[in-house]
Amino acid sequence: MKGVVVYCDGRIKVEELPKPKINDYQALVENLSCGICNGTDLKIIHGRFKGFNTYPAVLGHETVGRVVEVGRKVISFKVGDLVLRSILEKVEDPRYYSGWGGFAEYGVVGDWRAMEKDGRTEYPEIYYAQQVIPGNLDPHQATMLITLKEVASGLNRFGVGKNDAVLIHGAGPVGLSMVRLAKLRGAGPIVVSEPDAGRRERAERLGADVVLNPTEVDVVAEARKIVPQGFDYVIDAVGINALITQSLKIVKFNGKVGVYGIAPETRAEIDWTEAPYNFVIHFVQWPTFRDEAAVHRQILALVEAGAIDLGEFVTHVIPRLEDFQKGLDLITSKQAIKVAVNIKG
Structure with missing residues (x-):
C-alpha cells in the first residue's frame, strides 16, 4: 500500500x-x-x-x-x-x-x-x-469532525459556557471551531484576533461578534473597549508564546488564559505587570481520547441539525x-x- x-x-x-x-x-x-x-x-x-x-x-x-x-x-x-x-x-x-x-x-x-x-x-x-x-x-x-471533537473537549476543560466573554487568538481550523462551538454554547461577546482578512470574514460567519486585525490595531486597547472588565477566557489557538503576556492584559480578575495552540518553543518569559492579581493560565494542548469520545454524539448531532457546516x-x-x-x-x-x-x- x-x-x-x-x-x-x-x-x-x-x-x-x-x-x-x-x-x-x-x-x-x-x-x-x-x-x-x-x-x-x-x-x-x-x-x-x-x-x-x-x-x-x-x-x-x-x-x-x-x-x-x-x-x-x-x-x-x-x-x-x-x-x-x-x-x-x-x-x-x-x-x-x-x-x-x-x-x-x-x-x-x-x-x-x-x-x-x-x-x-x-x-x-x-x-x-x-x-x-x-x-x-x-x-x-x-475529517473535520476530529478537530471539532478535540476542540469541544478542550473548551470543556477550559470551562467555557453561556454568557462568558471570550477572546480567541487565531482563526485557523482550531480557532474557527472554537468560535462556532463557543457561540453554540451561548458565550459572548466572542472576539477574534486574526491577521488574514478571509479568515476574519469566516469567523464572523461562524459567530464572532467582533474581529480584529492585529497588524492594524492595538488588540489590547480594542479588547478593553469591548469588555472593560476583562474577558472570562482569552485563548491562544495558534501557539505563539508571546500571546500569553498579551492575554494577561485583557483577562478579568479570576479569569483564565487558555493555551491550546502548541508553540515550537517550550520556554517563554511571561510578564504579568498589567494582569489582574488573580488569574489562571491553563494549558490544554493534548485533549484526551476519552474526552474526545465523550463529545462524539454531541458533535454529530450538531452537524445533523445543521448547526455546524463541515464545508465551512x-x-x-x-x-x-x-x-x-x-x-x-x-x-x-x-x-x-x-x-x-x-x-x-
Whole structure:
C-alpha cells in the first residue's frame, strides 16, 4: 500500500508500505480521506513537535475510512462502517515508524469494548476515539469532525459556557471551531484576533461578534473597549508564546488564559505587570481520547441539525497522496482552512 512518509530533514515521500495486520480485537480500515493537521503534522514535518523524534514516520491522524475486515472478537465495528481515527499502531516494515499513519491506504481500529468484555484492560487510549460515524457523511468533510471533537473537549476543560466573554487568538481550523462551538454554547461577546482578512470574514460567519486585525490595531486597547472588565477566557489557538503576556492584559480578575495552540518553543518569559492579581493560565494542548469520545454524539448531532457546516472548514480536497505537498502549500500560504487528502485518488 502507499503511504506518506516524512524524514527527519523534512523530506516527504510517498512510499510502498506493508498492509497492516489485525488481531482478534481489531478491524482493518480502507482509508478514504485524511486531513492535514495545521498544527501537529506541520510540526512533525519541521522536526518541532515536542516529544516526537522517531523518523522516518508515516504521517497523519485525521482519518476517515471504511471497515473492510473485522477480527473474530470485534463487537463494535462491522464491515462497511465509516469510522474515524484509523492508525498504524506499528509499521510492519521496521525501517519506518508510525506518526499515527493516517496518510496510508489502510489502517487499523481497535475494539476496547470487546477487550474489556474479555478482561483485557490494556490497550491504546486512541481506541476510545475510533468511532463510527453516519455512512452518508462526505468522507473528506468528515475529517473535520476530529478537530471539532478535540476542540469541544478542550473548551470543556477550559470551562467555557453561556454568557462568558471570550477572546480567541487565531482563526485557523482550531480557532474557527472554537468560535462556532463557543457561540453554540451561548458565550459572548466572542472576539477574534486574526491577521488574514478571509479568515476574519469566516469567523464572523461562524459567530464572532467582533474581529480584529492585529497588524492594524492595538488588540489590547480594542479588547478593553469591548469588555472593560476583562474577558472570562482569552485563548491562544495558534501557539505563539508571546500571546500569553498579551492575554494577561485583557483577562478579568479570576479569569483564565487558555493555551491550546502548541508553540515550537517550550520556554517563554511571561510578564504579568498589567494582569489582574488573580488569574489562571491553563494549558490544554493534548485533549484526551476519552474526552474526545465523550463529545462524539454531541458533535454529530450538531452537524445533523445543521448547526455546524463541515464545508465551512474543509475548504480544499487534494485528489491523491502524491499531491500531498500541494496541500501543505495551501495551508502555509493561508489559502486553505482545512485540507483533506483523497487517499483513494
